[in-house]
Amino acid sequence: MEKEMVKIFDTTLRDGEQSPGCSMDINEKIRMARQLAKLNVDIIEAGFPVASQGDFEAVKRIAQEIEGPAIAGLARANPHDIDRAWEAVKYGKRPRIHTFIATSDIHLEYKLKKSREQVLDDTFHAVAHAKKYTPDVEFSAEDATRSDWEYLAQVFSTAVEAGATTLNVPDTVGYTYPDEFSRLIAYLKQNVKGAEKIIFSVHCHNDLGLAVANSLAAVKAGARQVECTVNGIGERAGNCSMEEVVMTLKVRKDLFDCDTRIVTDQICHSSKLLSLITGVAVQPNKAIVGANSFAHESGIHQDGILKHKMTYEIMTPESVGWSKHKLVLGKHSGRHAFRTRLTELGYQLSQVELEKAFDAFKKLADLKKEVFDDDLEVLVTDEITRGPDRFELVDLRVQSGTKSKPKAKVKIRCDGKVKSGELTGGGPVDAAFKAIRKITGFKGELLKYNVAAITGGTDAQGEVSVTIKDKGREVRGVGTHADIIQASAKAYVNALNRLENFRKKKEGI
Ligand SMILES: [Zn+2]
Numbered sequence: 247m248e249k250e251m252v253k254i255f256d257t258t259l260r261d262g263e264q265s266p267g268c269s270m271d272i273n274e275k276i277r278m279a280r281q282l283a284k285l286n287v288d289i290i291e292a293g294f295p296v297a298s299q300g301d302f303e304a305v306k307r308i309a310q311e312i313e314g315p316a317i318a319g320l321a322r323a324n325p326h327d328i329d330r331a332w333e334a335v336k337y338g339k340r341p342r343i344h345t346f347i348a349t350s351d352i353h354l355e356y357k358l359k360k361s362r363e364q365v366l367d368d369t370f371h372a373v374a375h376a377k378k379y380t381p382d383v384e385f386s387a388e389d390a391t392r393s394d395w396e397y398l399a400q401v402f403s404t405a406v407e408a409g410a411t412t413l414n415v416p417d418t419v420g421y422t423y424p425d426e427f428s429r430l431i432a433y434l435k436q437n438v439k440g441a442e443k444i445i446f447s448v449h450c451h452n453d454l455g456l457a458v459a460n461s462l463a464a465v466k467a468g469a470r471q472v473e474c475t476v477n478g479i480g481e482r483a484g485n486c487s488m489e490e491v492v493m494t495l496k497v498r499k500d501l502f503d504c505d506t507r508i509v510t511d512q513i514c515h516s517s518k519l520l521s522l523i524t525g526v527a528v529q530p531n532k533a534i535v536g537a538n539s540f541a542h543e544s545g546i547h548q549d550g551i552l553k554h555k556m557t558y559e560i561m562t563p564e565s566v567g568w569s570k571h572k573l574v575l576g577k578h579s580g581r582h583a584f585r586t587r588l589t590e591l592g593y594q595l596s597q598v599e600l601e602k603a604f605d606a607f608k609k610l611a612d613l614k615k616e617v618f619d620d621d622l623e624v625l626v627t628d629e630i631t632r633g634p635d636r637f638e639l640v641d642l643r644v645q646s647g648t649k650s651k652p653k654a655k656v657k658i659r660c661d662g663k664v665k666s667g668e669l670t671g672g673g674p675v676d677a678a679f680k681a682i683r684k685i686t687g688f689k690g691e692l693l694k695y696n697v698a699a700i701t702g703g704t705d706a707q708g709e710v711s712v713t714i715k716d717k718g719r720e721v722r723g724v725g726t727h728a729d730i731i732q733a734s735a736k737a738y739v740n741a742l743n744r745l746e747n748f749r750k751k752k753e754g755i
Pocket residue numbers: 261418449451485
């Protein structure tokens with residue numbers, strides 16, 4: 247029997263991006279959206295266009311540039327939000343407007359200060375307004391799991407009457423439990439007028455660690471769209487993790503009569519790219535994408551694995567894209583091979599960008615014998631897809647020894663002029679940071695400093711992320727280099743540039 251499809255609605259760029267430390271600039275969002283298209287998600291929720299000019303531009307460009315998935319924009323249930331969402335998504339081939347209003351008494355009373363009748367009225371008008379623009383309208387009842395079921399069914403029936411084609415049931419505060427949630431979905435399928443014409447969707451938060459379990463329970467009860475994020479990023483404890491839902495449906499196909507269209511061997515790559523862009527690493531024991539998720543350390547397990555893989559492995563690492571660190575290029579690879587590999591990875595670079603990337607590649611190949619796909623990703627993200635920068639690290643020299651005090655000499659181009667400074671510090675990184683602060687005049691504080699290796703081996707590229715804070719704004723920067731002190735300086739300068747970009751960007755509401 248043909249399996250039914252569960253749509254994967256990816257909200258990494260909207261709900262995920264809203265969480266602390268995960269903000270992305272426009273080029274980073276487009277890079278991530280391109281990878282989501284390769285992963286073959288059904289819908290990309292690209293942002294909340296009314297929230298700021300930056301969000302609007304990002305949604306618009308994703309709608310213009312990304313082929314494949316439907317592109318959705320979020321809007322509260324009012325005409326202004328919906329108009330703005332439409333202005334941004336209308337460039338896509340399959341635009342979706344996603345409008346929402348809260349339905350729980352607690353939200354009605356304290357947040358919206360509206361009666362149940364007013365919310366019914368707003369629901370009808372919002373959906374009908376969106377429907378004038380596009381046939382693909384999704385309606386969400388915020389805090390659905392803490393709403394009165396009968397009233398919820400009434401709101402959803404109203405949304406269907408006004409033309410909604412997807413009804414989303416969010417567990418906004420991560421409160422529900424699998425058994426309860428599947429009963430709610432079954433109840434709604436029974437009691438919403440016109441339920442047979444529409445798709446039920448779920449959007450679960452992970453406050454009790456149940457987002458994936460709740461989403462799967464809903465699928466069992468007939469939900470056919472799951473809203474989720476790569477690595478489960480999102481506010482507080484995060485959203486439902488895309489990779490866990492997708493792989494459970496695959497591995498336990500005996501239990502589910504449905505599947506997704508996800509290209510599973512793109513999962514790890516998507517996870518890594520997101521970590522790389524946001525600087526937020528995945529915990530090592532995270533299911534599917536954590537560094538240890540396929541490592542068998544205990545003697546008993548290792549013995550079993552050697553005898554037969556299936557003794558302890560329920561899925562292969564290859565099926566989710568692990569061990570795809572193919573050796574692609576080395577020091578002697580030419581421009582042609584380099585360009586071909588980048589094209590295969592989904593990058594279309596202009597001639598100027600290609601030259602810039604090729605120079606960076608040559609430098610990297612000098613430092614590192616083997617250049618892997620992951621290294622190339624880093625290189626392109628680092629060198630090409632960034633916006634115009636105010637500061638550029640020109641040179642960094644450090645001196646450090648057991649007897650001498652660590653010293654750093656730094657040269658930075660600031661607004662076109664090269665300035666230099668030399669300072670000592672507690673260690674070479676500290677000295678370099680002090681010199682950068684002096685040259686750029688940055689007075690804020692350094693909140694976090696993190697080092698990770700991107701690929702294996704002692705010549706692995708180091709990836710450093712730093713978070714700085716100035717006048718209440720927290721900004722993160724990342725830098726990569728085979729030398730971690732260089733990577734640290736690049737990360738610090740990157741953070742300063744991002745701070746400048748945020749300052750320049752006029753925010754909306
Ligand atoms: Zn959410």
